[in-house]
Amino acid sequence: MDPFVFNQLASRMVFGAGAVRQVGVECAGLGVTRVMLVHDASATAPADDIAVQLGPTMVLRWHEVAQHVPVALADRARDAATAAGIDAVVCVGGGSSTGLAKAIALSHRVPIIAVPTTYAGSEQTTIYGLTGGRHKQTGRDAAVLPRVVVYDPELTVGLPPTVTGxxxxxxxxxxxxxxxxxxxxxxxxxxxxxxxxxxxxxxxxxxxxxxxxxxxxxxxxxxxxxxxxxxxxxxxxxxxxxxxxxxxxxxxxxxxxxxxxxxxxxxxxxxxxxxxxxxxxxxxxxxxxxxxxxxxxxxxxxxxxxxxxxxxxxxxxxxxxxxxxxxxxxxxxxxxxxxxxxxxxxxxxxxxxxxxxxxxxxxxxxxx
Ligand SMILES: NC(=O)c1ccc[n+]([C@@H]2O[C@H](COP(=O)([O-])OP(=O)(O)OC[C@H]3O[C@@H](n4cnc5c(N)ncnc54)[C@H](O)[C@@H]3O)[C@@H](O)[C@H]2O)c1
Missing domain, CATH: 1.20.1090.10 (Dehydroquinate synthase-like - alpha domain)
Structure with a gap:
């Protein structure tokens, strides 16, 4: 057999129906106190739930998300993150929401707590992507790997067939x-x-x-x-x-x-x-x-x-x-x-x- 190297990525997985209710506890476990919550319109309901769990720990809620993370959008979100003095990002949604959280973690070196609602899998990688003009630039950085991933299958039940497939x-x-x-x-x-x-x-x-x-x-x-x-x-x-x-x-x-x-x-x-x-x-x-x-x-x-x-x-x-x-x-x-x-x-x-x-x-x- 050929020799090989396998790098196990350090991330905690919390899995189960109703697991979204653990997000506040997981944030507390990381000791974070100034959280930015990122989601798009499709994830408003679970984001509302998470906002209640976080209480005053949530210092910024960000709704603007776009596929492939346009650089201009990432810059706006990063400026808001700086102004709010965040020390963590919670993202709930598909790969686009995770992607924006990764862009912020890349610049601000803060942990991500990810709550995926599609099957994109970005929450398990150190890969980030940013799109400027017609070119998508990808890279790797350990800082963008979510520290905790909360998987709740109940959040995916409303995913339409045109996205599920x-x-x-x-x-x-x-x-x-x-x-x-x-x-x-x-x-x-x-x-x-x-x-x-x-x-x-x-x-x-x-x-x-x-x-x-x-x-x-x-x-x-x-x-x-x-x-x-x-x-x-x-x-x-x-x-x-x-x-x-x-x-x-x-x-x-x-x-x-x-x-x-x-x-x-x-x-x-x-x-x-x-x-x-x-x-x-x-x-x-x-x-x-x-x-x-x-x-x-x-x-x-x-x-x-x-x-x-x-x-x-x-x-x-x-x-x-x-x-x-x-x-x-x-x-x-x-x-x-x-x-x-x-x-x-x-x-x-x-x-x-x-x-x-x-x-x-x-x-x-x-x-x-
Ligand atoms: N960095 C990585 O490792 C990695 C891996 C895979 C994908 N990606 C990136 O992720 C992006 C694609 O992710 P995606 O396919 O999840 O797209 P997406 O996040 O844009 O979601 C697709 C659509 O589904 C909606 N949606 C999401 N969850 C829903 C739910 N539970 N119920 C109803 N609607 C819901 C969203 O609002 C959106 O309209 C791309 O930018 C891709 O490059 C990155």
């Missing part, structure tokens, strides 16, 4: 790409495969019965594991393509993951026989059917499967846009199981644009 694919992408991303090792593979198993087994139940708290809980565990898998490895070809798409066209982040994942997987699968055997077992399909199985799950979950159907920045994505995306992504990918260049990425993007059920042989032949 793609957000689950965002989580699946973390686990699937962790099978080959730089930094992967037997420990991250075990975490990632369990993440895949949990999501694959629970997502159909959640889509059919959105208020099934138990199934929501199993899906949230899968999302947490997937976030841990991403946090312990790094972004590979799939995440680079999605970040470029998000930064250039302001596409809904999770929708881009749903569409692109099966096609990147089909492209890389021929170079990953051992990893695909594990993934096939986790998905319960014959070896060689992994990418198709993810596409089938996407169709069954009614998530987007064609780049042609995605819109951002006020217009839908055009086939002519794909070359610029391929060139930008090729400039960002450092390592990949198969050799990858602009032409190969363009092939992946074109197949994702058309959105047909992927086969490993088609992806392998067109890239060779």
């Amino acid at each position: 793609p957000s689950s694919f965002n989580a699946l992408a973390h686990s699937v790409e962790a099978l080959w991303a730089p930094g992967c090792n037997p420990v991250t593979t075990a975490i990632a495969l369990e993440g895949v198993r949990a999501i694959h087994a629970s997502l159909p139940t959640v889509m059919a019965h959105p208020s099934d708290v138990d199934a929501r809980g199993r899906l949230l565990v899968g999302a947490a594991l997937s976030g841990m898998a991403l946090g312990a490895t790094s972004a590979g070809l799939h995440h680079k393509i999605c970040h470029v798409l998000g930064g250039m066209f302001d596409l809904v982040h999770a929708d881009a993951h749903s569409v692109v994942l099966p096609h990147v997987l089909a492209f890389n699968a021929p170079a990953l026989p051992a990893e695909m055997a594990g993934l096939a077992a986790a998905l319960g399909v014959p070896v060689g059917e992994e990418a198709a199985a993810l596409w089938d799950l996407a169709v069954a979950s009614e998530v987007p499967t064609r780049l042609a159907d995605l819109a951002g920045s006020g217009r839908s994505l055009q086939r002519d846009d794909l070359r610029a995306v391929a060139e930008a992504a090729a400039g960002e990918v450092t390592t990949n199981p198969r050799p990858v260049d602009t032409a190969a990425i363009l092939g992946v993007l074109e197949r994702a644009f058309d959105g047909h059920r992927p086969t490993v042989t088609t992806a392998a032949r067109s890239a060779s």
Whole structure:
């Protein structure tokens, strides 16, 4: 076996139906006394609950949140944080709220207490992102890893199917790409495969019965594991393509993951026989059917499967846009199981644009 290094990230997880009522106690446990509460409109109810728990400890409540953390928004939030003299950030909401909290933690070096309400998984990583113009810049800093994550499946019951499905694919992408991303090792593979198993087994139940708290809980565990898998490895070809798409066209982040994942997987699968055997077992399909199985799950979950159907920045994505995306992504990918260049990425993007059920042989032949 090859030698490896696994860095376990130091974060406390509090999980359970009704766990949102523990946020005040968790803040007290950290000894913080001047809390900034960050959330968007979708999280007003749990934020109200948290505000009551915090009482006078909450010195600032911030409602303005946007996908991909625009720099101007981060600057406004940071100025308000400075003026209020905060010593901690509590964020409740999806990856966008967590992302803004991370931007503040990055500049102010204060702890984050995160209460996720989607399956994005950002709360388990040291990765932050800020978008200026049409480019999303990401980086890593231990200061942005939440010190405490409170997972309450009851908060996800109202998540609409149009967010639940793609957000689950965002989580699946973390686990699937962790099978080959730089930094992967037997420990991250075990975490990632369990993440895949949990999501694959629970997502159909959640889509059919959105208020099934138990199934929501199993899906949230899968999302947490997937976030841990991403946090312990790094972004590979799939995440680079999605970040470029998000930064250039302001596409809904999770929708881009749903569409692109099966096609990147089909492209890389021929170079990953051992990893695909594990993934096939986790998905319960014959070896060689992994990418198709993810596409089938996407169709069954009614998530987007064609780049042609995605819109951002006020217009839908055009086939002519794909070359610029391929060139930008090729400039960002450092390592990949198969050799990858602009032409190969363009092939992946074109197949994702058309959105047909992927086969490993088609992806392998067109890239060779
Ligand atoms: N840094 C990382 O490690 C990391 C990992 C994954 C994603 N991200 C980032 O996270 C962002 C995407 O996160 P996201 O997909 O959660 O999007 P989001 O936070 O924008 O949420 C998506 C939508 O769902 C709504 N919503 C959230 N929770 C809800 C609930 N419980 N009920 C009803 N509506 C709810 C939000 O208001 C929003 O309209 C992107 O910017 C992405 O880059 C970062």
